[in-house]
Amino acid sequence: MKWLGILWLMAFSECLVIIPLMKIKTMRETLREKNLLKHFLEEDTYNTSQNAPDDPKILIQPLRNYLDLSYIGKITIGTPPQEFRVLFDTGSSDFWVPSIYCSSPYCRTRKLFNPRLSVTFQRSGQLCNLNYFSGKIVGFLGYDTVRIGNLVVMAQAFVLSKKQIGTDGAKFDGILGLGYPKLSTLAVTPVFDNMNRQGVISQPVFAFYFRTGKVNGSVVMFDGVDHSYHKGQLKWIPVSHTDYWRMNMNRITMNGLVIGCFHGCQAILDTGSPLLLGPTEHVTAIQKLISATSSGEEYTVPCSSIRRLPNIIFTINGNDFPVPSKAYIWKGPKGICFSNFGGGTESFKLPEKWILGEVFLRVYFSVYDRENRRIGLAPAV
Structure with missing residues (x-):
């Protein structure tokens, strides 16, 4: 299972929710499930020995890297706290975890939130159906205390799942969205906005650093940089628009040749997507340029291509x-x-968009500044 961060809108009488699109299992997932890196996946330690931040008020929260495909961090919900591993996702704004009421096989191997054990839990009674491309979560809305580090x-508000379909391969318990409130259709205040409103942070800024090929060392930071x-x-x-974290992109080039975003387009930074995603027609042309061939759901590339292929340049603003x-x-x-390009963003039914996922975000440290409506990018160390 792969969460790609292309957001899919589904409407229901009980609840409207925007959540990440999931893709059918690919060769990459199949390889991961062969226990080829079993010790890597089963080791449940997070390296907390990060460098001391420039500003002591900044929270630096460790993230665990699962095969360069997802970066997972720990949070707690409730009083006393119950711990969960979540995907911090800039491509969505809603928050959900599995609950003790969940009857799906996925939930048998996950941390389950038990509202009966939390003295601060409040149930809203609102039922929610969270639908996405190849799966579904059925649950209800609740309210409780959430802790991220010392915040x-x-x-x-968050959704407690009762039934989950199509999530069996996930390496996280739930998803915590960090997009703009406009992206949420739960009509509730997202986590980051509540941090700001409640004075938990002194400035509405967060940032991500993703390491390549290392289990530990990746972080999300809040309240500064x-x-x-x-x-x-x-x-x-x-x-450019306060829904996704998106920007105006000028073009995508290789060896001076424009290969995407031919007349300007929108680029979305998405920490919930492992790939670089664009319109299928343009991505198919790029696959040919890099000598990628279809192997079902993914494209394979001769490994020798890594040494000979040039940079692909994304010109943004x-x-x-x-x-x-x-x-x-x-x-x-x-x-x-494998090629780290994927198609499908034409499903937005809007002007051309590209999703710059973890492929891009491992190369560039990213800062998300709500107050000034801007994104900061610089080469990662």
């Missing part, structure tokens, strides 16, 4: 952000290499 948010995680100065880019071949080609087990 405490009171009476936070630790500049030791990037090289050079941050390049600040205005947010007039700034060039090169992504090297070792980033846009994923070297998997048994010497099999």
Whole structure:
């Protein structure tokens, strides 16, 4: 199972929810399930020995890297606290975890929230159906205390699942959305906005640092920026629309040839997507340029291509952000290499959009500044 961050809107009489689109199992997932890296996946330690931040008030929360496909962090819900592993997702704004009422096989191997054990839990009675491309979550809305490190948010709304379909391969318990409130259709205040409203943070800023090929070392930080995680100065880019974290992109080029975003387009930074996603027609042309061939749901690439292929340059708001071949080609087990491009964003039924997922965000440290409606990017250390 892969969460791709293309958001799919489904309407119901009980609840409206925007959540990440899931993709059918691919060769990459199949390889992961062969216990090729069993010790890597089963080890449940998080390295908390991060460098001291420039500003002591900044919370630096460790994230665990699962095969460069998802970055998972720990939070707690309730009083006394119950711990969960969540995907911090800039591509959505809603928050859900599995509950003790969940009867699905997925929930048998997950941490389950028990509202009976929390003295601060409040049930709303609102039922929700969360539908996405190849799965479904049925649950209800509740409110409770949420803790991320030393940050405490009171009476936070979240969905408690009762039934889950199509989530069996996930390495996280739930998803915590960090998009703008407009992206949420629960008509409740998202976690980050409550942090700001309740005075939990002094400035509405968070940032991500993703490491490549290392279990530990990746982080999400709140209430400021630790500049030791990037090289050079941050390049600040205005947010073009306050729903996704999106920007105006000028073009995508390789060797000076425009290969995507031919007449300008929108680029969305999505920490919930492992890929670079664009319109299928344009992505198919890029696959040919990098000698990728279809292997069912994914494209394989000769591993020798990593040495010979040039950077692909994403020009955003007039700034060039090169992504090297070792980033846009994923070297998997048994010497099999895959393209990290995927299609499907035409399903937005809006002007051309590209999703810059973890492929891009491992190369560039990213800062999300709500107050000034801007995104900061700089090469990651």
